[in-house]
Amino acid sequence: MSDETKSAGKGAEEAEKSDFIRERVRQDLAAGRNEGRVHTRFPPEPNGYLHIGHSKAILLSYGISQEFGGQFNLRFDDTNPEKEEDEYVQAIMEDIKWLGADWEDRLYHTSDYFGQLYEWAQHLIREGKAYVCSLTEEQVREYRGTVKEAGRPSPDRDRPAEESLGLLEEMKNGEHPEGAYTLRAKIDMGHANMKMRDPLLYRIKRMPHHRTGDAWNIYPMYDYAHGQGDAIEGITHSICTLEFEVNRPLYDWFIENLPVPHAPRQIEMARLNLTYTVMSKRKLLQLVTEGHVSGWDDPRLITLRGLRRRGYTASAIATLCDRVGVAKRNSTVDFALLEWSIREELNRTADRVMAVLRPLKVVITNYPEGEVEWLEAENNPEDAARGTRKIPFSREIWIEREDFREEAPRKFFRLKPGSEVRLKHAYFITCDEVVKDDSGEVVELRCSYDPESRGGQSPDGRKVRGTLHFVEATHAVEAEVRLYDHLFREPFPEEGGDFLANLNPDSLEVLTDCKLEPGLAEAGTDYHCQFMRNGYFCVDTVDSRPGVPVFNRTATLRDSWAKLEAKGKK
RNA sequence: UGGGGCGUAGUCAAGUGGUCUAAGACACAAGGUUUUGGUCCUUGCAUCCGCAGGUUCGAAUCCUGCCGCCCCAGCCA
Numbered sequence: 001m002s003d004e005t006k007s008a009g010k011g012a013e014e015a016e017k018s019d020f021i022r023e024r025v026r027q028d029l030a031a032g033r034n035e036g037r038v039h040t041r042f043p044p045e046p047n048g049y050l051h052i053g054h055s056k057a058i059l060l061s062y063g064i065s066q067e068f069g070g071q072f073n074l075r076f077d078d079t080n081p082e083k084e085e086d087e088y089v090q091a092i093m094e095d096i097k098w099l100g101a102d103w104e105d106r107l108y109h110t111s112d113y114f115g116q117l118y119e120w121a122q123h124l125i126r127e128g129k130a131y132v133c134s135l136t137e138e139q140v141r142e143y144r145g146t147v148k149e150a151g152r153p154s155p156d157r158d159r160p161a162e163e164s165l166g167l168l169e170e171m172k173n174g175e176h177p178e179g180a181y182t183l184r185a186k187i188d189m190g191h192a193n194m195k196m197r198d199p200l201l202y203r204i205k206r207m208p209h210h211r212t213g214d215a216w217n218i219y220p221m222y223d224y225a226h227g228q229g230d231a232i233e234g235i236t237h238s239i240c241t242l243e244f245e246v247n248r249p250l251y252d253w254f255i256e257n258l259p260v261p262h263a264p265r266q267i268e269m270a271r272l273n274l275t276y277t278v279m280s281k282r283k284l285l286q287l288v289t290e291g292h293v294s295g296w297d298d299p300r301l302i303t304l305r306g307l308r309r310r311g312y313t314a315s316a317i318a319t320l321c322d323r324v325g326v327a328k329r330n331s332t333v334d335f336a337l338l339e340w341s342i343r344e345e346l347n348r349t350a351d352r353v354m355a356v357l358r359p360l361k362v363v364i365t366n367y368p369e370g371e372v373e374w375l376e377a378e379n380n381p382e383d384a385a386r387g388t389r390k391i392p393f394s395r396e397i398w399i400e401r402e403d404f405r406e407e408a409p410r411k412f413f414r415l416k417p418g419s420e421v422r423l424k425h426a427y428f429i430t431c432d433e434v435v436k437d438d439s440g441e442v443v444e445l446r447c448s449y450d451p452e453s454r455g456g457q458s459p460d461g462r463k464v465r466g467t468l469h470f471v472e473a474t475h476a477v478e479a480e481v482r483l484y485d486h487l488f489r490e491p492f493p494e495e496g497g498d499f500l501a502n503l504n505p506d507s508l509e510v511l512t513d514c515k516l517e518p519g520l521a522e523a524g525t526d527y528h529c530q531f532m533r534n535g536y537f538c539v540d541t542v543d544s545r546p547g548v549p550v551f552n553r554t555a556t557l558r559d560s561w562a563k564l565e566a567k568g569k570k
Numbered sequence: 571u572g573g574g575g576c577g578u579a580g581u582c583a584a585g586u587g588g589u590c591u592a593a594g595a596c597a598c599a600a601g602g603u604u605u606u607g608g609u610c611c612u613u614g615c616a617u618c619c620g621c622a623g624g625u626u627c628g629a630a631u632c633c634u635g636c637c638g639c640c641c642c643a644g645c646c647a
Contacts, residue, residue: 018584019583019584043647044647045646045647047646047647077647079646079647080646080647082646083646083647136645137644137645140645141643141644144643145643146572146643147572147573147642147643148572148643149572149643150572151643178645179645182645191573192572192573192574193572193573193574193642194572194573194642194643195642196573197643200644200645202645203645204645205645219645221644221645221646221647222646222647223647226647242575242576242640242641243640243641243642243647244641244647245574245575245641245642246573246574246575246641246642247642248574249574268575270576275581322595323582323583323594323595323596324582324583324595325582325583325584325595326583327576327582327583328575328576329575329576329577329582329583329640330575330576330639330640330641331581331582331583332581332582333581333582333596334580334581334582334596334597336581336596336597337581337582337595337596337597339596340595340596340597341596343608343609347608347609348609352606352608378605381604381605381606381608381609382609382610411607413607414607422605423605424605424606425605426605455605456605457605458605464605465607466607467604467605467606467607468606469606530606530608532606532608533606533607533608534606535608557606557607557608557609558607558608558609559607559608560607560608561607562607563607564607
């Protein structure tokens, strides 16, 4: 097998990917099927935004096409003008490009095939395999039977072909109201598989389509359109999710009974689910329209736009999908795996900078007034090539409020009265005095520094357990920082009926008095960094402005101190 | 006995009769290193593969029965 394993990211020898779908592709290739071609597709319906669940399907289909030297198509499955809009088409293409899947010049629409589909429908009628049915919607349901009882044949089942052909033409031309007729395949009303009980091929919808305008008054159903679209495009492996397993016999029936140019095969896999979130389009839409989130790009959403704004990269999403694997078992992946994926990447690539989120003033009493010195700070300890930068230091600085405690447990290695800590890249300081306001709240710390400890070196080998980040006061940049947490407080928010009841009231915390080191004032979009000891952050693409930045927390750092403390409390 | 699918650690997931006294990842736990209580390193984490029988010298892998979960009765996709 000759294949250069390329794909973005990761180390040298990336193992050849293997799962039941890729195994099947290899078998097909070995058996010489499809003239040795591999051709996949992603077929979104343009009726909503893409989310992380879709990325599994996109990356798998696209990835397979690349791994086997094949091709990948994007096809909008636009057979229902009632729900579909052009706005979604643009957004979907944008998101797929961002993910890194490339359909090159093969952008298609099921609506491109309406003409061909119509001719094939006529073919089925002539063959005695389809008929125009006049049953109402309720009657169709009634005649279909139930999962345990066979259905009954429609009274129109034996309508002469000429008559069906004529009626179909009239339906197409808008001569009948919606619901008056449908075109149905003549298969088996007693079939154990409900999908095979004379399924509908066409329904009347006297409604303009976003691409074909008012050319059609009938539109094909999914089952009739999908496989034929695959056949027309020469798709070899049509990958979809588990719920379409029962549709496969029907998919195959059309391929066998129509003069299609090619016989594609459908393969089903489990969709991606994540804890602490919802994945259904309907629920996502509800969260947006009811204002539980700010929009489709709310950083708490697992839409691709939301994740992007949150600071997730396409490669981190790809890592997640690789780790999750491909199988047929319904499963729900721990959200922690997604967080691990982005941390793993950002640890390697994001520069470390200092930001104080909840500031507490520190005055260094023995530091000369009015003096500012610039200290060297390394950008990324994981990557020396990222170099260094200069950060200011002076008599007044900000530290994190939670890094000081007047009364602290012995395991608290941070600042407390009389104790010494290191300021990252700067000096050792000792807390001499705690200044409080009338209400008793700590408003300032008065400390002294050891000039010999410049750069954070211990001058005499003495140990300091704690290292704190800080921001020099006169050069500090004021910023807004948004801290995000799970949108839902339960790992399975849909359990127990009302998923909205499980919304996490603390999923967003906005901090407006944050202090950043000066270099961050002009941080542009697409900037990812680690706020030392605070987490990974990115510039908000919507609200941030030069000079008045807004940062979003992508993910926290692992925090073994928090765990320790939590354990102590219990 | 309606049909279709799936059941391997807390979560994903390899495994297709002997090399399985069952990979790997996440999570979790313990220890070490550390100018991020971050990273990194070390170690631990299923005598057992939904359950019960059976076949076999030998089974997570084959057979039988049972149990559980998911999908199908849209003129949605």
